[in-house]
Amino acid sequence: MSKALSFMVIGAIGAATAILYMQYKDDIRYRMHQIKQAGMETINKVKATME
Incomplete structure (x- = not known):
């Protein structure tokens, strides 16, 4: 039952x-x-300071 509930929650979030x-x-x-x-x-900027 808890596995089905977790899949339902994941589906709702998605x-x-x-x-x-x-x-x-x-x-x-x-x-x-x-x-x-x-x-x-x-x-x-980093490239310019390295040159």
């Missing part, structure tokens, strides 16, 4: 995650782009 992702997809993409840009700027 469904909730999918719904939230679908609602905030554009915002998530924009924030990920910002994080990648900040990371690339940091990498470029």
